[in-house]
């Protein structure tokens with residue numbers, strides 16, 4: 001959920017900005033964490049289980065777990081914020097995005113030492129889409145949020161090109177999407193599509209992010225590419 005007001009009480013703050021920005025001033029108790037660079041093949045059950053273990057280890061390290069909301073903030077609504085928040089939500093955490101409004105409270109300069117907790121994660125399969133699920137659901141509306149020239153260079157058969165810039169906070173209906181509808185979103189490596197994911201979820205559309213996106217799809221010999 002994208003916050004426009006104060007965050008929930010007791011939240012763990014995650015600052016996804018670059019370390020130099022964090023060092024200049026961050027929210028009290030916030031840790032500095034950018035998960036937007038995540039890449040990984042997610043096709044076998046073992047690969048999914050490995051990701052769940054990695055997220056459990058991460059949650060334990062930063063003191064995140066069930067019952068404690070996590071608020072991720074950044075300098076505006078950007079793909080770094082969106083993908084970091086998506087990765088944490090994928091681990092089963094209750095996640096909020098706080099793109100603006102936090103700035104006046106960013107007064108702490110000393111880095112926060114996280115208080116670790118028991119490693120814990122539950123992979124939230126409801127928000128994740130995998131290549132094999134795309135193959136198994138040919139009727140699922142799949143939105144490729146890359147730019148038209150990227151789409152033209154090769155795309156998943158049946159995908160519809162809707163560049164990220166076309167998504168707005170209240171235009172899901174105008175894009176032909178309705179609350180409750182399930183749609184898949186993807187891009188090159190799951191970052192722009194994480195932004196589309198949150199924008200659509202905010203409007204009640206049941207978006208699922210194909211995290212592997214075209215980087216994974218094009219690397220797999222058995223997956224068809226349309227040009």
Ligand SMILES: O=S(=O)([O-])[S-]
Nearest residue numbers: 188189190191192
């Ligand atoms: O935003 S991206 O993952 O397509 S590089």
